[in-house]
Amino acid sequence: MVVTKKFNSVDELQKLQRLACEVPEDVFIHSIDDSIMVDAKSFINLFTLDFTQPVKIVTESKRVVKAFE
Numbered sequence: 769m770v771v772t773k774k775f776n777s778v779d780e781l782q783k784l785q786r787l788a789c790e791v792p793e794d795v796f797i798h799s800i801d802d803s804i805m806v807d808a809k810s811f812i813n814l815f816t817l818d819f820t821q822p823v824k825i826v827t828e829s830k831r832v833v834k835a836f837e
Contacts (some may be wrong), residue, residue: 771836774822784808793829800824
């Protein structure tokens with residue numbers, strides 16, 4: 769499942785990271801063009817994403833999808 773999201777604050781991004789760590793499924797953040805893929809459970813490489821633009825949240829976790837729809 770894929771949800772497109774524009775993050776407007778660090779708090780919103782931290783919410784995704786906390787939720788990602790609570791679910792057993794993988795949760796990834798992709799750039800819109802899919803050229804960058806980052807594990808949402810990790811802080812490593814988050815700086816490579818341009819959060820001034822929307823990103824894709826990619827996961828099979830219904831809980832994560834519901835939280836960001």
